[in-house]
Amino acid sequence: MLTPPEQFGIVEQGLYRSDTLHPSHFPFIRSLNIKTAILLTPELPSRAMSNFFEENQIRLIDLALGSWKHNTNTISTSANNSNAINSGGEGQSGQGVGESGAGSGAVGASYTMNTSSIPVAPFQTSWWKPMSEELIKEGLEMVLDAKNYPIIVMDTSGIHEIGTFMGCLRRLQHWNFSSIIVEYRAYAGNKARYVNEQFIELFDIDWITLPETLPTWWIEQEQMWREEEEERESQLQQQREADAHRQQEQLVLVITSSNPS
CATH class of the missing domain: 1.20.5 (Single alpha-helices involved in coiled-coils or other helix-helix interfaces)
Structure with a gap:
């Protein structure tokens, strides 16, 4: 029996949202043939989740904490070239991060933490901003790049950071603000936060650079x-x-x- 995460949702074809994955969710996630996973919160992924991504050749990108990079093959986003992400080779595991540090995605490969890319405040820059604009920009440009598909975006709760992130995506899709808030509150319920809704409304969508492959x-x-x-x-x-x-x-x-x- 396939068990989806509690806050799992289909955003668009090949684009999914979710809260933290647990082993009971792995068979369901495997059925989606995910190629890229994006984390929006700064917590390190569990060893079980890291191993799952590695075994299934899913590239893991932790935007909030800083990225794990392969020492011979790294790629950078257009938002911040210094924030390298682990790409892995064709047919290789894209990510192998364990709780103790870095794992191995292929024989003879090593991974190191790109600590220079970790901001002082990973996803909150002021009292009213739930996330930084740079993180939103970087994540949206990844989500709009067809090369990363299928893709899943996650945060710890599946509500706050990801709700804000998806709200900004909906603005890019020309949704009216009322519809965006309806979707945000459908996931957030009584945990909805006004600052998240305000951030969505004020986010400058003109800042986003569309990738070549949409x-x-x-x-x-x-x-x-x-x-x-x-x-x-x-x-x-x-x-x-x-x-x-x-x-x-x-x-x-x-x-x-x-x-x-």
Whole structure:
């Protein structure tokens, strides 16, 4: 029997959200053929979860704590080249982090902690910000890169950091704010936080740089949104023209009535 995590959800095709994974969840997660896992909270993953990712060749990226990097093969995100993430080779394990330090993803490979990339406050920069804008930017650009799919995004509770993160993604998808809050509160319930909702509303989506390889669901949604925008603009233009014509007719009537023959 496959048991999903309590806060598991399908965000888009090939994109999932979840709270911390436990061994009972592993068969379910394995069935999703996950390629990349992103952690948004600074806690080290458990040994069981690290081993699971390693055995299933899932690249693990810990954005909040700092990343684990392979000493011969690292990749960097466009947001911060110094924050290298462990990519692993084709057919290799992408991540092998244990509680005691770094594990081995392949024979003869070694991993070291990139401590220079760990910020003083990993995901909170002020009293009202639940996460840093840099972390959101970096994570969203990974989520929008089709090369990382299928992908799962996680935090400890599956509510706060990930709810904020997904809310910013929904803004990029042109959702109206009311719909974003409905989704956020559907997961958060009575644990919803106003600061998270405020952060989502104020986050500058223009800061995001779209990758060259975008997932299919994003391309399809953007095309649909552009078509709707064009249709809406066409309707507005027709309405403006109709209003102008009506005003012109009214002006003619005024002139005619003021100058009787």
